[in-house]
Amino acid sequence: MANKQIPYKIYLEESEMPKAWYNLRADMKNKPAPLLDPGTHQPMGAEALSGVFCEELVKQELDNDTAYCPIPEEILDFYKMYRPAPLVRAYCLEEKLQTPAKIYYKFEGNNTSGSHKLNSAIAQAYYAKKQGLRGVTTETGAGQWGTALSMACAYLGLECKVYMVKCSYEQKPFRREVMRTYGASVTPSPSMETEVGRKILREHPGTTGSLGCAISEAVEKAVNTEGYRYVLGSVLNQVMLHQSVIGLETKAAMDKYGVKPDMIIGCAGGGSNLGGLIAPFMGEKLRGEADYRFIAVEPASCPSLTRGVYAYDYCDTGMVCPLAKMYTLGSGFIPSASHAGGLRYHGMNSVLSQLHADGLMEAVSVKQTEVFEAAEQFARVEGILPAPESSHAIKVAMDEAIRCRETGEEKTILFGLTGTGYFDMMSYEKFHDGKMDDYIPTDEELAAAVAKLPKVD
Amino acid sequence: MANKQIPYKIYLEESEMPKAWYNLRADMKNKPAPLLDPGTHQPMGAEALSGVFCEELVKQELDNDTAYCPIPEEILDFYKMYRPAPLVRAYCLEEKLQTPAKIYYKFEGNNTSGSHKLNSAIAQAYYAKKQGLRGVTTETGAGQWGTALSMACAYLGLECKVYMVKCSYEQKPFRREVMRTYGASVTPSPSMETEVGRKILREHPGTTGSLGCAISEAVEKAVNTEGYRYVLGSVLNQVMLHQSVIGLETKAAMDKYGVKPDMIIGCAGGGSNLGGLIAPFMGEKLRGEADYRFIAVEPASCPSLTRGVYAYDYCDTGMVCPLAKMYTLGSGFIPSASHAGGLRYHGMNSVLSQLHADGLMEAVSVKQTEVFEAAEQFARVEGILPAPESSHAIKVAMDEAIRCRETGEEKTILFGLTGTGYFDMMSYEKFHDGKMDDYIPTDEELAAAVAKLPKVD
Numbered sequence: 001m002a003n004k005q006i007p008y009k010i011y012l013e014e015s016e017m018p019k020a021w022y023n024l025r026a027d028m029k030n031k032p033a034p035l036l037d038p039g040t041h042q043p044m045g046a047e048a049l050s051g052v053f054c055e056e057l058v059k060q061e062l063d064n065d066t067a068y069c070p071i072p073e074e075i076l077d078f079y080k081m082y083r084p085a086p087l088v089r090a091y092c093l094e095e096k097l098q099t100p101a102k103i104y105y106k107f108e109g110n111n112t113s114g115s116h117k118l119n120s121a122i123a124q125a126y127y128a129k130k131q132g133l134r135g136v137t138t139e140t141g142a143g144q145w146g147t148a149l150s151m152a153c154a155y156l157g158l159e160c161k162v163y164m165v166k167c168s169y170e171q172k173p174f175r176r177e178v179m180r181t182y183g184a185s186v187t188p189s190p191s192m193e194t195e196v197g198r199k200i201l202r203e204h205p206g207t208t209g210s211l212g213c214a215i216s217e218a219v220e221k222a223v224n225t226e227g228y229r230y231v232l233g234s235v236l237n238q239v240m241l242h243q244s245v246i247g248l249e250t251k252a253a254m255d256k257y258g259v260k261p262d263m264i265i266g267c268a269g270g271g272s273n274l275g276g277l278i279a280p281f282m283g284e285k286l287r288g289e290a291d292y293r294f295i296a297v298e299p300a301s302c303p304s305l306t307r308g309v310y311a312y313d314y315c316d317t318g319m320v321c322p323l324a325k326m327y328t329l330g331s332g333f334i335p336s337a338s339h340a341g342g343l344r345y346h347g348m349n350s351v352l353s354q355l356h357a358d359g360l361m362e363a364v365s366v367k368q369t370e371v372f373e374a375a376e377q378f379a380r381v382e383g384i385l386p387a388p389e390s391s392h393a394i395k396v397a398m399d400e401a402i403r404c405r406e407t408g409e410e411k412t413i414l415f416g417l418t419g420t421g422y423f424d425m426m427s428y429e430k431f432h433d434g435k436m437d438d439y440i441p442t443d444e445e446l447a448a449a450v451a452k453l454p455k456v457d
Numbered sequence: 458m459a460n461k462q463i464p465y466k467i468y469l470e471e472s473e474m475p476k477a478w479y480n481l482r483a484d485m486k487n488k489p490a491p492l493l494d495p496g497t498h499q500p501m502g503a504e505a506l507s508g509v510f511c512e513e514l515v516k517q518e519l520d521n522d523t524a525y526c527p528i529p530e531e532i533l534d535f536y537k538m539y540r541p542a543p544l545v546r547a548y549c550l551e552e553k554l555q556t557p558a559k560i561y562y563k564f565e566g567n568n569t570s571g572s573h574k575l576n577s578a579i580a581q582a583y584y585a586k587k588q589g590l591r592g593v594t595t596e597t598g599a600g601q602w603g604t605a606l607s608m609a610c611a612y613l614g615l616e617c618k619v620y621m622v623k624c625s626y627e628q629k630p631f632r633r634e635v636m637r638t639y640g641a642s643v644t645p646s647p648s649m650e651t652e653v654g655r656k657i658l659r660e661h662p663g664t665t666g667s668l669g670c671a672i673s674e675a676v677e678k679a680v681n682t683e684g685y686r687y688v689l690g691s692v693l694n695q696v697m698l699h700q701s702v703i704g705l706e707t708k709a710a711m712d713k714y715g716v717k718p719d720m721i722i723g724c725a726g727g728g729s730n731l732g733g734l735i736a737p738f739m740g741e742k743l744r745g746e747a748d749y750r751f752i753a754v755e756p757a758s759c760p761s762l763t764r765g766v767y768a769y770d771y772c773d774t775g776m777v778c779p780l781a782k783m784y785t786l787g788s789g790f791i792p793s794a795s796h797a798g799g800l801r802y803h804g805m806n807s808v809l810s811q812l813h814a815d816g817l818m819e820a821v822s823v824k825q826t827e828v829f830e831a832a833e834q835f836a837r838v839e840g841i842l843p844a845p846e847s848s849h850a851i852k853v854a855m856d857e858a859i860r861c862r863e864t865g866e867e868k869t870i871l872f873g874l875t876g877t878g879y880f881d882m883m884s885y886e887k888f889h890d891g892k893m894d895d896y897i898p899t900d901e902e903l904a905a906a907v908a909k910l911p912k913v914d
Contacts, residue, residue, distance in 0.1 A: 007471045008537035014464045080465035154837040174882035380611040425631035
């Protein structure tokens, strides 16, 4: 049994919570490439973006220079309802694995949205409210983001209109019901409410929708509704800024106990959680103050960092959003119906893409069956039933801990446990029943999707 | 906005966590009445009980004198994975209600079982393991208790056999799947595995089962399986002992900030949560050291304290368990299919029954529609989506806070928020769709059930 001088769970005091978000871009020598207009391929400025997004958020999106952005008092108050999130020392997992490694995880699932998404949802809703808007629109696939945004809007008295991918809407009625509890209006997408929705329904009657289509509907609705803007739960730099609260809290908790991680591991879909977790640590690395290994974990079924190309691409399937330079599989790539809905995204946040291109962050991909095996093992010893997305990080953290057992190295491993799997039990059932597949796209499939990338000089 | 010198969430340090459970019975002048043998109506001693229950738990069940029972180190370690649970100051709810009252709630839902049940599950599993047993059996209705026990058994490497009421098994496949994730064997009840199950299936083909039947199957299985015992998640005094950790933590957190509640409110089904929450406060009242109002909240559809009789009755519908003296509606009473499955119990823990009979604790009943209204209002301002059971306490706490607004009194209200409603979204859906009824049993119905109580001198 390990010597337990460090508590099982480290909770910061309220007074120790971060008062400002950290903007990693300020410390990057190679800045992320700018967003381009999908029509002209010219960099988009504040004016062009503010028809779709809230003004303050546009500023945050474009600001590559300011290192710290003060967190408004009202957002801090909201954070206090569910933060600080605990940094957990995984004593039981260490014992189970018989590893000399020290394993820590930052747990972001102790709130009703069930994930870290709430950190950015409240920020985006706050700036919308401050701008005097009436409401916001968004899309949701698995439902975590839609839930988080509904909660934030309910708290601030803002209207919330969610376009939920139709197959999720039908398969996950409970997620939908949580959003309704928070007063959101939830519409299955494609719908008859928008031009693009009607067009898709005409062309593909009976379609069960896609995230790309839901994004297009949400953007159209926002642009055409007085007092509305569109908000997005991942991929954007503003989201990564808000999510830096994860890493800042983690670093403060580790510093308090004099712990320094050797490696930092996070799952990567659009990059919001991984980017938030690593931000202050990567900042130290960029400034030459410390060194860490950073490992992005993605599903083998949707391997943008490990098998994609670094190029300009559309952020959505409907090709209405700006172009971003990122690791991408092509906006037309349709990942297999894996059980980690939050990681089924063809691209990757621009900041993380640049860091990976510069050799500052590694990436690995894992198969979903081995991910669920790790998830179940973790649940049985650590108690928490993890989300399939988060379990990608668990899998790699366990692999690293087992490697330490073999080499005898006492490494300190930190990973992000982004959320709980309470609404993913259908996936666990498939796993238990041996009905889960491990489809990996072929080189030909990937090449075909990448061939359709927009031509940008 | 309130002056926020008290944090939103008070977390004790690990070192401040209780090291011993508190046995309220030691401070009671009128002790709870003893359990009686269902056949002979004679008080049951340790020997008679230990064929069904673990030895150490039998000792705890019968001990009316020892005030403090040290919590074994192994259980403390497990507690540290999800405890201390936060004591939350409901600033946002206070503001929403525009009340001068100060509202606090002890939140027990931040663990995968989703409720306080885990506090006793780990204790019962630990003593079973220590006795060298191979496994335990139990029943579950809504599924919280079965989940908690599965988690505890997975952690200790103990087999866990759960009989789940068939209609729940079919309606709540996700709960079942969580238990499977923790390695439990889950059988829909009535089943062909037991004598009593086969008998019921012969007599009532197509029945969807009941808690009473599941208890009978679990007891039979335990008694007939080498190295097995039966465990129960509520009603018993041993469970109330383990749950005292809720009240002890709450009191320690309040003392730390110099806060004294005027009233303490909890929902009451079998009594495990309410008993645990109030224990140390009631102890002070019994010893004449302080005074508090205690309010038990029960559903109007199953009003054991407010409309039942105080008498000896069977703890289960199958009449195989000991007789307990308690407030009861009659073991044959079948409550309407309300959405607070955890409160659908015909009786009440003996200790709480005695306290109520002695005028030391009040009781009120509330209708489920008004409970869901309160739950939704709470969720929107405090973020947490509460379980229907817990929401009974929310409703009454809000009523009391509104009363303070009218009288101008600055009372301090404490209530127990026992769990989350993530697996209860079907009930929220019925509420949103206006399809929830408020059935209240008639006097005639209640009289008919009570007429069948066993005759005990």
